[in-house]
Amino acid sequence: xxxxKFGGSSVATAATIxxxxxxxxxxxxxxxxxxxxxxxxxxxxxxxxxxxxxxxGHESYRQLLQTIEQRHLEAAKELAPVTSxxxxxxxxxxxxxxxxxxxxxxxxxxxxxxxxxxRLMSFGELLxxxxxxxxxQVRGIDHVCHDSRExxxxxxxxxxxxxxxxxxxxxxxxxxRNHPHAVYVLPGFIASDAQGATTTLGRGGSDYTAAILxxxxxxxxxxxxxxxxxxxxxxxxxxxxxxxxxRISYQEAMELSHFGAKVLYPPTIQPVRQRGxxxxxxxxxxxxxxxxxxEVAPPATGEVVRGLSSIGQITLLRLxxxxxxxxxxxxxxxxxxxxxEKVNVILITQSxxxxxxxxxxxxxxAVSAKAATDDEFAFEIGSGKVEPLVVEADLAIVALVGEKxxxxxxxxxxxxxxxxxxxxxxxxxAQGSSxxxxxxxxxxQDVRKxxxxxxxxxxxxxxxxxxxxxxxxxxVGGKLLEQLSRQRAYLLRHLRLQVRVVxxxxxxxxxxxxxxxxxxxxxxxxxxxxxxxxxxxxQVIKNRNLRNTIFVDVTASGEVARCYPELxxxxxxxxxxxxxxxxxxxxxxxxxxxxxxxxxxxxxxxxNVGAGLPIIGTLNDLxxxxxxxxxxxxxxSGTLNFVFNHYDASRPFADVVRQAxxxxxxxxxxxxxxxxxxxxRKILILAREAGQELEMSDIExxxxxxxxxxxxxxxxxxxxxxxxxxxxxxxxxxxAAAGKQLRFVARYTDGAAAVGLQAVGPDHxxxxxxGKDNAVxxxxxxxxxxxxxxxxxxxGADVTASGVFADIMRATRQ
Ligand code: ADP
Ligand code: ASP
Ligand code: MG
Numbered sequence: 001x002x003x004x005k006f007g008g009s010s011v012a013t014a015a016t017i018x019x020x021x022x023x024x025x026x027x028x029x030x031x032x033x034x035x036x037x038x039x040x041x042x043x044x045x046x047x048x049x050x051x052x053x054x055x056x057g058h059e060s061y062r063q064l065l066q067t068i069e070q071r072h073l074e075a076a077k078e079l080a081p082v083t084s085x086x087x088x089x090x091x092x093x094x095x096x097x098x099x100x101x102x103x104x105x106x107x108x109x110x111x112x113x114x115x116x117x118x119r120l121m122s123f124g125e126l127l128x129x130x131x132x133x134x135x136x137q138v139r140g141i142d143h144v145c146h147d148s149r150e151x152x153x154x155x156x157x158x159x160x161x162x163x164x165x166x167x168x169x170x171x172x173x174x175x176x177r178n179h180p181h182a183v184y185v186l187p188g189f190i191a192s193d194a195q196g197a198t199t200t201l202g203r204g205g206s207d208y209t210a211a212i213l214x215x216x217x218x219x220x221x222x223x224x225x226x227x228x229x230x231x232x233x234x235x236x237x238x239x240x241x242x243x244x245x246x247r248i249s250y251q252e253a254m255e256l257s258h259f260g261a262k263v264l265y266p267p268t269i270q271p272v273r274q275r276g277x278x279x280x281x282x283x284x285x286x287x288x289x290x291x292x293x294x295e296v297a298p299p300a301t302g303e304v305v306r307g308l309s310s311i312g313q314i315t316l317l318r319l320x321x322x323x324x325x326x327x328x329x330x331x332x333x334x335x336x337x338x339x340x341e342k343v344n345v346i347l348i349t350q351s352x353x354x355x356x357x358x359x360x361x362x363x364x365x366a367v368s369a370k371a372a373t374d375d376e377f378a379f380e381i382g383s384g385k386v387e388p389l390v391v392e393a394d395l396a397i398v399a400l401v402g403e404k405x406x407x408x409x410x411x412x413x414x415x416x417x418x419x420x421x422x423x424x425x426x427x428x429x430a431q432g433s434s435x436x437x438x439x440x441x442x443x444x445q446d447v448r449k450x451x452x453x454x455x456x457x458x459x460x461x462x463x464x465x466x467x468x469x470x471x472x473x474x475x476v477g478g479k480l481l482e483q484l485s486r487q488r489a490y491l492l493r494h495l496r497l498q499v500r501v502v503x504x505x506x507x508x509x510x511x512x513x514x515x516x517x518x519x520x521x522x523x524x525x526x527x528x529x530x531x532x533x534x535x536x537x538x539q540v541i542k543n544r545n546l547r548n549t550i551f552v553d554v555t556a557s558g559e560v561a562r563c564y565p566e567l568x569x570x571x572x573x574x575x576x577x578x579x580x581x582x583x584x585x586x587x588x589x590x591x592x593x594x595x596x597x598x599x600x601x602x603x604x605x606x607x608n609v610g611a612g613l614p615i616i617g618t619l620n621d622l623x624x625x626x627x628x629x630x631x632x633x634x635x636x637s638g639t640l641n642f643v644f645n646h647y648d649a650s651r652p653f654a655d656v657v658r659q660a661x662x663x664x665x666x667x668x669x670x671x672x673x674x675x676x677x678x679x680x681r682k683i684l685i686l687a688r689e690a691g692q693e694l695e696m697s698d699i700e701x702x703x704x705x706x707x708x709x710x711x712x713x714x715x716x717x718x719x720x721x722x723x724x725x726x727x728x729x730x731x732x733x734x735x736a737a738a739g740k741q742l743r744f745v746a747r748y749t750d751g752a753a754a755v756g757l758q759a760v761g762p763d764h765x766x767x768x769x770x771g772k773d774n775a776v777x778x779x780x781x782x783x784x785x786x787x788x789x790x791x792x793x794x795x796g797a798d799v800t801a802s803g804v805f806a807d808i809m810r811a812t813r814q
Pocket of ligand 3: 007204207262263264265
């Protein structure tokens with residue numbers, strides 16, 4: 001005997017029922033077959049809703065029943081040939097009339113008992129079995145359609161009845177012996193108690209019906225036909241990359257289904273496991289796919305973890321207090337109190353200090369669990385030995401399952417790493433010593449991210465997906481997106497990095513695509529994107545809560561710089577070209593550094609100083625390896641260097657500044673460069689990175705620009721510079737007369753920093769600096785006389801973008 005069970009989506013429409021008929025016909029050629037069917041997809045939910053509406057006095061239940069009837073009648077008309085249609089139609093009508101009568105009495109009484117609800121739900125499977133049988137009739141297959149309530153005996157625990165296997169097995173065996181047929185069609189899910197009242201086996205229980213029959217008939221195989229190609233490495237609705245598990249042990253399948261893999265109703269395993277009956281999970285809509293084979297000892301594969309699953313709607317209950325330490329009996333009383341209230345405990349942890357016991361239960365049970373526990377410990381709570389039960393809702397359990405986990409160290413290490421690096425906070429953890437299942441409790445909003453991160457870590461080790469949100473689409477942002485687009489294939493091939501730009505924003509609009517934006521056309525996509533401010537974009541980042549998120553700030557905006565703490569504390573890395581945060585008040589800079597450490601989220605800003613040059617990285621390497629920075633001398637403004645290299649008093653200073661702006665070397669407001677403020681920010685950042693606690697006001701700025709130039713708009717600034725031309729000529733001529741070059745130099749010595757114009761002679765490192773070059777001289781304990789020099793182009797969109805790119809690569813290594 002072989003048992004085939006078809007789920008709700010397999011029998012959803014006449015067309016899919018035809019497909020089921022085809023599969024049954026093929027099976028019947030191999031030998032006698034039992035076919036177990038679910039209700040037409042969605043019917044059980046609709047029946048429950050109709051019952052609830054009727055019980056609460058809403059006449060709308062009639063409408064719902066009408067829809068249910070219509071759906072079944074239409075399917076019947078399509079399935080049966082006109083000649084034999086009338087008997088099928090009258091059977092369907094008869095069932096629907098009975099259903100209506102039942103609902104009318106629920107309406108009249110204004111009450112829906114669990115017993116009545118079971119009777120109500122049974123109509124779904126009773127009807128679908130008729131429709132499937134009708135298709136076998138058309139195919140001329142010898143079959144019988146029988147009511148499972150006459151075969152499967154349970155207790156009277158309506159809604160989730162317990163099977164009396166002795167009676168059931170006897171009834172099933174006797175029936176089959178006395179009624180030889182090629183195919184038996186039986187409704188799943190439903191059974192009856194000793195008094196003949198209809199019971200059900202729990203939601204999703206048709207799988208269980210099939211397993212009970214497989215056990216009773218010692219079947220060769222149990223096949224569960226559904227809408228996916230097997231039990232998968234994770235819920236395919238949560239993880240796009242999930243894939244079918246070809247072979248799995250009974251134990252592993254049981255753990256996965258207990259922890260949420262809906263594809264198999266958990267009790268299904270036991271009856272087949274006891275007898276070693278192989279269980280196959282197959283796809284009705286892709287029957288050629290291999291599917292999953294559940295068996296005693298599947299062959300080993302390279303993977304340590306077999307699958308992942310999750311259960312939502314979890315609440316944690318924590319009993320704690322000094323009065324529990326070292327005194328036996330507290331856990332027994334806690335569990336007894338919960339058991340009295342029929343609260344099912346899903347996960348338990350207790351620290352070895354015995355100061356607290358923590359259990360996870362379904363949220364629906366939380367209120368009665370709390371009442372029962374506080375009641376049980378009323379005396380201890382009153383005398384302060386134990387605290388009132390602490391309840392924490394909005395949680396979910398995520399589980400790793402695999403029998404091989406016990407032989408491999410570091411599975412939990414990888415789990416913690418993957419979750420920790422993504423800002424997923426673990427509220428509780430449970431790992432039995434058999435190590436077949438490691439479960440963690442996380443917040444509901446983190447489930448999707450957690451499962452994806454873990455899937456990537458355990459099943460897709462070859463590639464790592466990185467999700468970028470880029471704010472700012474000016475010169476640097478534009479170049480960065482261009483470079484990312486060009487490098488994508490390289491990163492995937494050589495570094496196994498799948499870098500996706502999932503969000504782009506400027507100050508007016510933003511665009512988002514979870515699969516990654518098409519980078520060749522990001523401008524059009526953004527132009528048609530949503531209108532919205534930074535807060536809206538941040539909300540998207542928060543709501544999507546994607547793994548390996550990197551927030552890239554290529555703006556010069558203070559508002560953007562203020563949102564880093566929230567991002568870092570969610571585990572998102574921040575890569576900033578924007579130097580406002582690094583040069584803000586010291587406490588803010590320190591807060592960001594602390595959050596970065598605390599949440600394991602990178603905060604990188606190499607391009608704040610010297611664009612793409614490795615200046616901050618070099619300084620960090622020096623200090624981390626124990627060197628001591630004594631002095632820094634630096635030309636840090638590409639703009640000012642460009643200006644002083646091009647100005648020789650033959651054309652106005654203002655023109656040279658404008659050229660620098662036109663060629664994209666200046667800040668959006670060039671006064672930030674000319675006033676020395678931008679350089680002051682940079683030396684402040686270097687001093688801080690060298691370990692000095694300085695504020696912006698501690699940086700001495702010997703400005704060379706007359707104060708009058710700083711007033712009014714940018715246009716006023718250019719005009720005033722033109723007026724001040726004699727001042728600039730004088731500066732130039734004095735230096736030239738002494739054979740020197742003008743350089744705007746930043747200095748850091750003995751914990752103090754200053755910026756100002758300096759005339760340097762031919763023997764100085766800065767004399768021959770070309771174009772927009774930057775140079776930094778590090779004098780340290782290890783480089784006391786001949787400094788370590790970093791030199792090169794220190795401005796320009798292309799080099800800055802490549803520096804941001806390098807920081808992104810560093811952040812991916814976290
Ligand atoms: P049926 O109606 O055939 O009984 P179900 O809806 O009960 O089907 O179960 C199949 C569904 O289970 C799939 O469509 C899938 O969305 C979901 N599912 C959740 N976890 C898993 C998993 N690990 N593997 C396969 N499917 C899963
Ligand atoms: N029809 C029932 C349900 O929806 C049983 C099943 O489909 O397995 O829960
Ligand atoms: Mg199911």
